Amino acid sequence: MANHTSEAQDTAAGHARALVAYLAQQRQHLAPLLILTHDYPDPDALAAAFGLQHLAQAGFGIESVIAYGGEVGRTENKAMVRLLRIPIHKVKKAWFKKYARVALVDTQPDFANNPFPKSRKATLVIDQHAAVAGPNAELALIDPHCGATCVIVAQALLQHGLPLPPRVATALAYGILTDTLDLFRAQRPDVVQTYLRVLHHCDMRALARIQNPVRSRRFFITLGKGIRDATLHRRLLVSHLGPVETPDLVSQVAELLLAYRRAVWCCVTGRYKGRLHVSLRTTRTDAQAGEVLRDAFDNRKQAGGHGPIAGGSCRVGAEAPEEAWQGKEQSLQLRVLKRLRVSAKVEPRKPFVR
Numbered sequence: 039m040a041n042h043t044s045e046a047q048d049t050a051a052g053h054a055r056a057l058v059a060y061l062a063q064q065r066q067h068l069a070p071l072l073i074l075t076h077d078y079p080d081p082d083a084l085a086a087a088f089g090l091q092h093l094a095q096a097g098f099g100i101e102s103v104i105a106y107g108g109e110v111g112r113t114e115n116k117a118m119v120r121l122l123r124i125p126i127h128k129v130k131k132a133w134f135k136k137y138a139r140v141a142l143v144d145t146q147p148d149f150a151n152n153p154f155p156k157s158r159k160a161t162l163v164i165d166q167h168a169a170v171a172g173p174n175a176e177l178a179l180i181d182p183h184c185g186a187t188c189v190i191v192a193q194a195l196l197q198h199g200l201p202l203p204p205r206v207a208t209a210l211a212y213g214i215l216t217d218t219l220d221l222f223r224a225q226r227p228d229v230v231q232t233y234l235r236v237l238h239h240c241d242m243r244a245l246a247r248i249q250n251p252v253r254s255r256r257f258f259i260t261l262g263k264g265i266r267d268a269t270l271h272r273r274l275l276v277s278h279l280g281p282v283e284t285p286d287l288v289s290q291v292a293e294l295l296l297a298y299r300r301a302v303w304c305c306v307t308g309r310y311k312g313r314l315h316v317s318l319r320t321t322r323t324d325a326q327a328g329e330v331l332r333d334a335f336d337n338r339k340q341a342g343g344h345g346p347i348a349g350g351s352c353r354v355g356a357e358a359p360e361e362a363w364q365g366k367e368q369s370l371q372l373r374v375l376k377r378l379r380v381s382a383k384v385e386p387r388k389p390f391v392r
């Protein structure tokens with residue numbers, strides 16, 4: 039089959055049509071399909087995978103398995119998987135031999151945030167992140183303006199006219215909400231319309247429980263450290279969490295700290311299993327945080343993002359001495375400061391310590 043990459047358009051409808059047509063045409067050849075999310079999957083990735091699995095199975099009789107690398111870290115995401123009974127599995131290396139057909143959602147074959155073998159061609163790619171090069175896939179549906187990857191899948195489900203089970207609808211609604219900051223970042227009317235159509239089928243009680251989960255003591259200990267450690271360099275708030283229970287805490291703390299009235303940018307790091315995880319957030323909706331963070335890494339492929347959201351990680355080594363960790367944290371911080379043109383002469387201060 040020829041390579042085919044659809045261009046971004048005014049609505050996700052074209053992509054949704056292409057997805058439905060592809061599944062219909064290839065239905066005899068796609069099973070068993072491995073649906074792969076990015077590592078440490080977020081609600082959008084989980085919803086896109088769950089929605090695609092339902093569309094493939096209920097619409098076309100295509101069996102599939104959902105897999106992810108890393109962990110489901112955030113308390114909200116764990117609640118989402120548990121309450122909506124999303125059948126996800128930790129990916130095993132052998133599965134890339136076992137499954138001839140692999141669909142990537144919310145990520146792309148050459149991105150560093152998934153374990154897909156870089157030399158291999160994917161069957162299907164559905165993503166909202168701008169592609170540096172055309173993804174190596176039989177069908178690539180890339181839409182950088184759709185708000186959330188699961189919007190493409192949701193539109194395909196609605197177009198096909200399948201009944202939307204509450205579990206799937208709830209996942210899709212939550213995926214759209216989290217990736218668009220409660221629709222604030224929904225750039226197109228069709229994103230909001232898709233959300234409203236999906237919301238109609240939601241389990242609102244489950245949605246509320248996912249959005250307001252009970253949290254562990256460890257969460258508050260890490261949050262406390264993040265607050266105490268935070269330093270303000272002009273409009274950039276930086277905090278190094280040290281060892282974290284899950285890398286997802288890094289982005290979560292970054293999002294919480296960004297609410298500080300004097301912060302326009304927030305950069306948070308955390309150490310986890312030999313890697314330094316970094317999250318960068320900004321209140322500037324027109325900013326390209328991914329570009330800023332990529333410039334701060336030795337290897338640009340270790341970071342990525344969309345709009346005001348960026349994340350990345352690099353190896354330091356589980357046995358590395360404290361100085362090595364601190365050195366990496368400081369060099370990253372310096373590069374972000376420089377990239378955001380914050381003068382090194384500005385005296386940083388700790389805004390949350392008396």
Ligand SMILES: [Mn+2]
Pocket residue numbers: 082083144166186187217
């Ligand atoms: Mn996404």
